[in-house]
Amino acid sequence: MNENQPNESTRPSRRGFIQAAGAASVLGGVAIPHVFAKEGKDIGTIQLALVGCGGRGTGAAADALHVTNAPTKIVAMADVFDYRLQISQRAINSEFRGDPKKIDVPKENQFVGFDAYKKAMDVLKPGDIVLLTTPLAFRWVHYQYAIERGLNVFMEKPVIADGASAKRMFALAKKADAKGLKTGVGLMVRHCRGRQELFKRIQDGEIGDIIAMRAYRMHGPVGSCFSKRKPADKSEVMFQIERFHSFIWASGGLFNDFYIHQIDETSWMKNAWPVKAQTLGGRHYRGDFIDQNFDSYAVEYTYPDGTKLFFDGRTMLGCKNQMSSVVHGSKGSAIVSTSGHTPGRVRIFTGQRQHRREVAWAYPQPEKNPYRLEWQDLVDAIINDKPYNEVPRGTQASLVTSMARMAAHTGQDITYDQMLNAPQEFAPNVATMTADGPAPVTSDKDGKYPIPMPGIHRDVEYKV
Numbered sequence: 001m002n003e004n005q006p007n008e009s010t011r012p013s014r015r016g017f018i019q020a021a022g023a024a025s026v027l028g029g030v031a032i033p034h035v036f037a038k039e040g041k042d043i044g045t046i047q048l049a050l051v052g053c054g055g056r057g058t059g060a061a062a063d064a065l066h067v068t069n070a071p072t073k074i075v076a077m078a079d080v081f082d083y084r085l086q087i088s089q090r091a092i093n094s095e096f097r098g099d100p101k102k103i104d105v106p107k108e109n110q111f112v113g114f115d116a117y118k119k120a121m122d123v124l125k126p127g128d129i130v131l132l133t134t135p136l137a138f139r140w141v142h143y144q145y146a147i148e149r150g151l152n153v154f155m156e157k158p159v160i161a162d163g164a165s166a167k168r169m170f171a172l173a174k175k176a177d178a179k180g181l182k183t184g185v186g187l188m189v190r191h192c193r194g195r196q197e198l199f200k201r202i203q204d205g206e207i208g209d210i211i212a213m214r215a216y217r218m219h220g221p222v223g224s225c226f227s228k229r230k231p232a233d234k235s236e237v238m239f240q241i242e243r244f245h246s247f248i249w250a251s252g253g254l255f256n257d258f259y260i261h262q263i264d265e266t267s268w269m270k271n272a273w274p275v276k277a278q279t280l281g282g283r284h285y286r287g288d289f290i291d292q293n294f295d296s297y298a299v300e301y302t303y304p305d306g307t308k309l310f311f312d313g314r315t316m317l318g319c320k321n322q323m324s325s326v327v328h329g330s331k332g333s334a335i336v337s338t339s340g341h342t343p344g345r346v347r348i349f350t351g352q353r354q355h356r357r358e359v360a361w362a363y364p365q366p367e368k369n370p371y372r373l374e375w376q377d378l379v380d381a382i383i384n385d386k387p388y389n390e391v392p393r394g395t396q397a398s399l400v401t402s403m404a405r406m407a408a409h410t411g412q413d414i415t416y417d418q419m420l421n422a423p424q425e426f427a428p429n430v431a432t433m434t435a436d437g438p439a440p441v442t443s444d445k446d447g448k449y450p451i452p453m454p455g456i457h458r459d460v461e462y463k464v
Helices: 055-065 082-095 116-123 136-148 163-178 193-203 236-242 253-270 370-383 391-410 416-420
Strands: 046-051 072-079 110-112 129-132 152-155 183-185 210-219 276-282 296-302 308-315 322-329 333-337 347-349 359-362
Touching: 046 055, 046 116, 055 072, 055 082, 055 129, 055 370, 072 082, 072 116, 082 110, 110 116, 116 136, 129 136, 136 152, 136 163, 152 370, 163 391, 163 416, 183 370, 183 391, 193 253, 193 333, 210 253, 253 296, 253 308, 253 322, 253 333, 253 391, 276 391, 296 391, 391 416
Parallel strands: 046 072, 046 129, 072 110, 129 152, 152 183, 210 308
Antiparallel strands: 210 322, 276 296, 296 308, 322 333, 333 347, 347 359
16 A cells, blocks of 8 residues: 555544643663564563653553563563653553553652653664653654664554654654564554454445444543643643643644544445545634644545545543444444444444344454454464564554644635645754754634634744
């Protein structure tokens, strides 16, 4: 598949693992020797380094330590906020208090600062795994160093928010492949066995030709998507990293971070990426919030054959909550996600109303946890030396998510190619960022940051 074009063929969430950890933070060429032997031989312990110790990273680390096909142990942690690192370590220690050999992170392996990611990776040996669970702006920087160190990688989604970063990730993925490195991306629904069976049945024609798809993610504010004015004693850079959902440069905003799953899983069922997005969106009675997000979005995606995906996203209190994905075909329909990521409770129906009397097939319950399955699959690829790199697909999913966000923020129809080649790079100096700045965006005299102005700013999502 050409990464420059869309593909035309072919337990609770980690975020909820530890509420105390809150929002994630910024910090979370050698040939690879055959460190891990194939079946029938001792494969040794796979060491882990966690780069990014927020709630997302903490949950991912716990999932990595729960794998059953190889012994794993966390040996290093890194973050730009020491308090995040300490909260994360306490949570992981608590989760595995009955199996303390899973955690061995002495004080000298706890690193804080903008170069902490390098120090944590340097603790590992080639063939170990680093978890990159920081805000996405730093993803390509950290992935580049992981490849230099000969490390396998698990990275959280989304992986990019702009076209320039996407091109870097595509290039880095090729370097990883050349070294035989394995990389997983946290679109865990792809590893759900029920959704995999549903995909096969849809591709085999059980619901006929796909004619339309619908997806929804509507709930109140979560994470750091809405923020109040920066405290006077905190630098711009550190404030924006800490409140990363509020800033498009750091996360792609709530659109990328929250909505990528529904967009990815429906595109998977279609077996194609959309080529164009038309999006509506707006900010309603936002009061003192200073973030860059809209709080409602409505997308019409168009696929190469003209099929549509209609996606509604809303982040507002007091409104109807819904989180589901549906596929409609010429001979029936299917539910991809019932309510949230897991359990999916996927079903196929003979009609479009999706009444229980129309159920033609349903995946047996209970389901295995896809957050754990994605780690089983990654480790299986490592110990059996199978080709495994989810970065190109994860980058494409992030691109098609970004093109709908850009369509809303500019008021224009945006194509895949336009997003890939969009001139606006949100954080061009991210590789040399320091706590004291400069920050990618700055506030005005009222402490508010530039917001999208559709129809006024038609070529960029906001003016710096």
